[in-house]
Amino acid sequence: MELVLEGISKRVGAQMWLHGMDMRLHSGAVTVLLGATLAGKTSLMRIMAGLDAPTQGRVCVDGVDVTGVPVRERNVAMVYQQFINYPSLTVADNIASPLKLRGEKNVAARVRELAERLHIEMFLERYPAELSGGQQQRVALARALAKGAPLMLLDEPLVNLDYKLREELREELTQLFAAGDSTVVYATTEPGEALLLGGYTAVLHEGELLQYGPTAEVFHRPQSIRVARAFSDPPMNLLPGEAATLGVQLPGNVQVGVPLPSNGSRSVTLGVRASALRVRRREGDVALPGTVELAEISGSDTFVHVDTPVGEVVAQLTGVHYFDLGASITLYLHPSQVYVFNEAGALLVAPERTNRREA
Template identity: 80%
Template sequence: MQLTLDGISKKVGAEDWLYEMNLAPRPGAVTVLLGATQAGKTSLMRIMAGLDTPSHGRVQVDGQDVTGMPVRERNVAMVYQQFINYPSLKVADNIASPLKLRGEKNIAQRVRELAERLHIDMFLDRLPAELSGGQQQRVALARALAKGAPLMLLDEPLVNLDYKLREELREELTQLFAAGDSTVIYATTEPGEALLLGGYTAVLDAGELLQYGPTAEVFHSPKSLRVARAFSDPPMNLISAEAAVLGVKLDAGPELSIPLPAAASKSLTIGVRAGALRVGKREGDVALQGKVELAEISGSDTFVHVETSVGEVVAQLTGVHYFDLGAPITLYLNPAQVYVFDATGSLLVAPQRKAGR
């Protein structure tokens, strides 16, 4: 199914919720809507589903204009943040409900297959209220999958679950989506979730569509500072700089050998992902001297906040490391891993990607 948004926008009163945009998600693939809270993800999904109509523009499905067609007349499945199930129906009947509406055969077998895929087959005779939040969300997902709709919309479906459950379901969803034929639209605020789901990513910010493309391409080549900020967790380190003889001179810092386009502006901003900063020097690295402001361990990584001559930067170090607050520290970065943005915030230079990445 080809969903196409043609010049759609959404205005509520005098406020612009969505600015004019064009988007045609890849059929049969996952498209992640990535952006902070109030970026416009839910508003866009509601227009896709037929729950709202755009103020301007058209919504088309396989070339047919469906703008204004209500959701009940569209073949769409939706999963929300909340665990929305039929409270008076047992889990098996919740999952079976779309199958019964279509008058399908072998419903019990189909329900059990879906329940087994989502690891809730042992709860089929229970009511939703007897399940945990994660189990209830699995029921909602199973019912959406049972509908077999060509368009599946998931609005931050894991946000209310604890960390461990989110990790488990993310991996399962990636496999489920890969095995299906539906066009999946998945909204999230988390860059890591977008990278795990893969497929395609549309980056939204304050109601604007900033960039759409294969997820890896958008991550590695953000077309602007706004995209880079939205698609970095922890946030990308941004440092003021200017064009210099060797390439780029950091304000109050070293000079980096980075070839710039001939028309590059004098005023620049460089971006360094936290994972590109190291405490061990490698060939070609440039040193940043500083002192430790904060060190925090998260999972298997250590995040170190360092005050340097170019401002505070955050390094994401693999493994568990211990640092004394205020202690001197030297971070290293390779110019080949640096992003360069011009005075307008547009991308000038991106790190070269290794083959297969």
């Protein structure tokens, strides 16, 4: 199924919730809507589903204008943040409901197959109130898959689950989407989810579509500082500098030798992802001496906040590391791993694609 948005905007009262945007979703692929709260993800998704009509623009499905056609007249499956199931029906009947509506045969076998894929087959005779949050969301996902809709919309479906359940379901969803034929739209505030799901990513900010393309391309080549901020967790380190003969001159007489276009602006911003900063020196590295302001361990990574001559920076180090507050530390970055944005915030230079990470 091909879904095309043409000049879509949404105004509510005096407020513009969505600015004019165009988007052509890739059939059978996953498109992630990435952005902070109030970025416009849910508003856009409701227009895609037919729950709301745009103020301007049109929605086309396989070349047919369906703008204003209500959701009940479209073949769409939706999964929300809340665990929405029929409370008076068992898990089996919840999953079976769209199959029975279509008059399908072998409903029981299909229900068990979907339940096994989502690891809830042991709960088929229970009611939703007897399940945990993660189990209830699996039921909702199974029912959405049972509908077999060509368009599946998921509005931050894992946001209300604890960390461990989110990690578990993310991996399973990636496999489920890869095995299906539906065009999937998945809204999230978390860059990590977008990277895990792959496919395509649309970065939204305050109702504006900032960039849309293959997820890896958007992550590695953000077109602007706003995209880089939205697609970095922890946030990208952004350091003000000046274009110099040999690259970028940062405060504290720190020079980063990165080639700049000759027609670039004088004032620039150097962007460094937290994962590109290390405590072990490599040939060609630039040193950033400083003092530890905060060190925190999260999962298998350590995040270190360091006060340096160029400003406060955050380093994401692989593994568990211990640092005393106020201790001296030197971080290292390689010029090949930095971004440079011009005075208007547009991308000038992006780093080479690399998977290498070192502490």
